Amino acid sequence: xxxxxxxxxxSVREGDxxxxxxxxxxxxxxxxxxxxxxxxxxxxxxTYIFSNMDMKQDQRLTVLLNKKDKHLxxxxxxxxxxxxxxxxxxxxxxxNLFFGTGTRLTVIP
Amino acid sequence: EPEVTQTPxxxxxxxxxxxxxxxxxxxxxxxxxxxxxxxxxxxxxxxSFYNNEISEKSEIFDDQFSVERPDGSNFxxxxxxxxxxxxxxxxxxxxxxxxxANEQFFGPGTRLTVL
Numbered sequence: 001x002x003x004x005x006x007x008x009x010x011s012v013r014e015g016d017x018x019x020x021x022x023x024x025x026x027x028x029x030x031x032x033x034x035x036x037x038x039x040x041x042x043x044x045x046x047t048y049i050f051s052n053m054d055m056k057q058d059q060r061l062t063v064l065l066n067k068k069d070k071h072l073x074x075x076x077x078x079x080x081x082x083x084x085x086x087x088x089x090x091x092x093x094x095x096n097l098f099f100g101t102g103t104r105l106t107v108i109p
Numbered sequence: 110e111p112e113v114t115q116t117p118x119x120x121x122x123x124x125x126x127x128x129x130x131x132x133x134x135x136x137x138x139x140x141x142x143x144x145x146x147x148x149x150x151x152x153x154x155x156x157s158f159y160n161n162e163i164s165e166k167s168e169i170f171d172d173q174f175s176v177e178r179p180d181g182s183n184f185x186x187x188x189x190x191x192x193x194x195x196x197x198x199x200x201x202x203x204x205x206x207x208x209x210a211n212e213q214f215f216g217p218g219t220r221l222t223v224l
Binding site: 100 | 113115140142144149150151152153154157159164165167200202212213214215216217218
C-alpha cells in the first residue's frame with residue numbers, strides 16, 4: 001500500500017532556508033501535496049506539484065520532485081518565526097490523501 | 110474566506126459510549142472526508158463521501174463507524190461503541206466541484222479522548 005515517510009523534526013534559524021524531505025511509494029499519484037498545520041488549526045494546503053513536473057516555485061516556497069527516487073522536498077527561503085508549524089507531505093489515492101507523519105519545523109529567532 | 114468547521118473541539122467519553130463528531134463543510138463542496146491522527150502517528154484516511162454515499166473507506170472504518178449527511182450542511186461521523194484506541198484527533202475535509210488538483214480543505218479537528 002501507499003506509504004509516505006518524513007523526518008519528525010527540523011530546527012532552523014530565522015532567515016535561513018528550511019528543507020523538508022519526504023519519500024513516497026505510489027508512483028501513480030497525479031499530484032503530490034504539502035500541507036501546513038499551525039497549532040490548534042486544521043491542515044492548510046500550501047502547495048502541490050503535478051507529477052510531470054520536477055520543480056515548482058511559489059514565492060518563498062520551492063517544491064522539488066524526483067520521480068525516479070520518489071522523493072519530494074519543500075524548501076522555504078528566508079524562514080520566519082511564523083513558518084513554525086507541522087508540515088505534511090501527501091500523495092493522492094483514488095478518493096483520498098495519504099499523509100506522512102508530518103515534520104515539526106521550529107524556527108529559532 | 111469560507112472554511113470547514115468542526116464541533117466540538119474536544120470530546121471526552123467513556124469506553125463503550127457512542128460519539129458523534131460534527132462537521133460543516135464548505136457550502137458548495139461536493140466531496141467530504143474524515144481522517145484521524147493518533148498522537149505521534151500519521152494522518153490516516155477513514156472515509157470519503159459523495160452524492161450521499163460512501164465512495165471509499167479504509168480498513169480502519171469498520172462497522173463501528175458510520176457517516177451521515179443529515180441535512181444540506183452537516184456531515185457527521187458516528188462511532189457506535191468507542192474503544193480506547195479510538196482516542197485521536199479527527200479531521201473533516203471537503204473538496205469542491207472542481208477536483209482538478211484534489212485540493213481538500215480541512216477543519217481544525219476534534220480531539221476525541223476515550224477513557
